Amino acid sequence: MQVTPELLSRFTLLKPLPRQVLEGLAPHASLVRHARREVVVRAGVREDRVCFLFEGRLQGVGHTIDGREVGLYFVEPGDFCGELALFDDSPQPEFVIATAAATVVFLARNPLREVMLNSSSVSNIVGRKLAERVRQMTEQRTLLGLSNIDQRVCGQLYLLIKGEQRQVESGEIVNPPTHQEIAIMLNISRERVTRAFQALQSRRIVRRDGPGRLVIIDLNSLRRFARGEEEL
Amino acid sequence: MQVTPELLSRFTLLKPLPRQVLEGLAPHASLVRHARREVVVRAGVREDRVCFLFEGRLQGVGHTIDGREVGLYFVEPGDFCGELALFDDSPQPEFVIATAAATVVFLARNPLREVMLNSSSVSNIVGRKLAERVRQMTEQRTLLGLSNIDQRVCGQLYLLIKGEQRQVESGEIVNPPTHQEIAIMLNISRERVTRAFQALQSRRIVRRDGPGRLVIIDLNSLRRFARGEEEL
DNA sequence: AAATTGACGTGACCAGAGTCACAAGCAATT
DNA sequence: AATTGCTTGTGACTCTGGTCACGTCAATTT
Known part of the structure; x- marks a missing residue:
């Protein structure tokens, strides 16, 4: 489904971008609905797009060698996931599934990467977001330290x-x-x-x-x- | 202690940088030795420098609200920590302590940030490194999922x-x-x-x-x- | 309407991890 | 050589959280 620049500007990551840039990105975006429990981002494959959550809730999950599921993080509306693809070409380390019926916007990786590299303010924003992700993971890990x-x-x-x-x-x-x-x-x-x-x-x-x-x-x-x- | 460009080029993150850039960075770097158990990076303060480990071993540790220690990651020689300061101005979320007598190089944040923003190849490298850090944390978190x-x-x-x-x-x-x-x-x-x-x-x-x-x-x-x- | 599915609720049992207490070994310091 | 401090080693006891085996309930499908 087609995506308008207005829709893109609803996401905190993209909001600060100038209108012109959003118009350039919109053609490379698509809106997808996922039912509960559906896989949104697949582990082990090199994703060529980043996933922005518009509505619902997502969860990043990994798997231990013996097959147990490991919960890594939750994604709230307005936030995004799969952003590692912006930085390297390694495969996605974890699955992302919809824990509730979700509406997501997939944005092609390369155009976004272009924008990011050409504008230092954008790469600033993306970098800040990635740093925030690290903080979030740290916080989540700290929870596991509680003995009670x-x-x-x-x-x-x-x-x-x-x-x-x-x-x-x-x-x-x-x-x-x-x-x-x-x-x-x-x-x-x-x-x-x-x-x-x-x-x-x-x-x-x-x-x-x-x-x-x-x-x-x-x-x-x-x-x-x-x-x-x-x-x- | 003074740091030479040669020393800087020993780190995987900085190795690909042109000689000229390293010469510009060297005056902003200092070599520090830490005894075992010493705090290398303090939590809760805004660090204005990034820490590169030359020798020894470091460990990132957080604390639960009730004071228990939480181990987050290990840092091996050649790697670095405290890199979140490059992306935002929030305080460091965790302590980094030396688990063995360590030699580290502190590199002032702002000059490195400048270099990063001016050269897209450098910000590529830093971004890739941060992405790698996320993968590492994911891997570490997955370990905790093992029941045995x-x-x-x-x-x-x-x-x-x-x-x-x-x-x-x-x-x-x-x-x-x-x-x-x-x-x-x-x-x-x-x-x-x-x-x-x-x-x-x-x-x-x-x-x-x-x-x-x-x-x-x-x-x-x-x-x-x-x-x-x-x-x- | 019946059947199916998936989420939540609950009891009983028990392996296994935490805790405590203390001893032994080793290194650095006095 | 003695002391101090830290790390490792080990046994005994406790108790919590996992597991299993159900049952209930609501929503959705047939």
Whole structure:
């Protein structure tokens, strides 16, 4: 499906680009809808495009040698993935799957790379984004260091809450990942995630609101549990 | 201590740079020796320099909210760290400490950034390196997905063996990390690492050769254990 | 409407990792 | 030579999280 420059400018990475540049990129972009559980980016192949998430939620997953899934990161709307293709020609190290029905924009790699190299301000932006990705991975890895598993779950939930919402006392997560998907992010079993959620729900800290919406009732308590100041 | 352009060209990142550029960078570089356990890069401060490791071994470590250490990555001689400063102005997310007496070269951030922005070939190289760092972190994270802990230790040891050595049947790791340092990389206890090493040593797969040298006697077996084809 | 599928919930069991406590070995320093 | 400090080695006990085996429920397909 055709993509307009306006649509491209909805993404934080591309927003600062001049109109003219976006018009040049638009013909190399295509809009694709993915059903839940579909593979969006394949591991092991050299991708010739970068994936921008417009709506839904994506998850990067790796695999251990013995076949277990490993959760690497979540992608929120407005963000992107597969950006390593911009920097080298090695194959993508991980799969990216849709954890909720998703609308994504694929942007051909080479035109974007051109833009990036010709304009130092663009390569600045892309570089900053990649640096942010490293920080995000570091943060995620730090979660795994927590010995108390309920703490990990609370920490993960906290990471899933968008920055703007963190100031207030309650929030929500749209299209939350399943227990299984959280489990592979935190290196724990699906059942253990369920039990953690049970504890959180019985204390009225979180509440499910139908599928596709998780309400954080008491954000302060969630934060305290994530910090280990209090135990579930 | 003064740094010569020749010294700079010993690093894989800087090697491809034209002599002239290296001469421009050299005045902004300084050579520093760090004793074992010393902090090389501090977390939470905006670093104005990038750190290249000449000799020894470094380890990036984060901290959970409750103070536990989290091992993030190892840095081998010829490689570098603190490179996020090249891309943004946010503070360094992690500490970097010397796990063995180390000689490092600090290179001021801004001159290097200039070089990077002015030459697209240089920003290519830096970008590729950062992409490689992401791959490395992914690989490291995947290790944590292994449910069998001996497998994790073997996998970590395998990662510590330099690429060139992986082809042959035996290898060595100079300045190996302590059990404690491996433990925080793999999210396990120090004692558990010791027990894994006991098993490997009694099977004549690895052998300590004084401090600062770990000999891998049977690399093939190590690989098989890392893959879970056989259990300790 | 029935069947199927996928996500969530829950109990029982147990292997295995953490923890604690202490000993032994080794290096550098006094 | 003695001391100090760090690393490694080892046993015993505890307890948590994984696993298995179900059941429930809602949504979607046939």
